[in-house]
Amino acid sequence: MISRLKAIFPEDWQYILSIYKDFLSSTGSRNESLILILLEVGVKFGERLSQLSLNGFVEIGCGLAIPSLALAKLGRTGVRAIDVDPKVIACVEDLKNHLGCEMEVQCRDIFEDRPKLQRGELLIAEKPASYKKSILEVEYNIRNWCAIEGHNCALIPSYMGTDTVTSYSERCEKYEKKLKQVGFKVENQQICEQLPFRWIIATK
16 A cells, blocks of 8 residues: 555655654544555655656645655655645654755745746645635646646645545546646546546646
């Protein structure tokens, strides 16, 4: 269930898992099998992104920044992880230092102080959430920001309480279609068998 976590972090996977469990428990999630799958989703996402020929990676609303940590562990440079919560960012700093990962960690509100992306960088959002806006509004904003300004984008849309597998898949298809209309190559793929999560990776 966590084969990629073990492969990429062979000496530290148990440490990461314990931190991740504590983090999700603090948000009310105590379903152990679900926690394992969600962690593996983040690792697989980072591993897939590490295969792209891009100049840098900016993860917004990063939480524990599992995709960014995987990217950095796999040797990619120019990795930035951003979140508004100073406690979360302190946890990411500790993880980064423990794992020996070279990446930049920033505490900032992306709605008030949006990060500037350079040409060839990738904007990453794994199951984005927000204290200010609805999750769907955040997803649409990310997609539109990338579509309008031409930024490469990697998004795992959140699976909402009101979603069905069909409605979630249709939302992903809408994101894919919009990005293709403005010239992106788009990969829209289910990540694992156990959950319906899909990644939308749009590059130019």
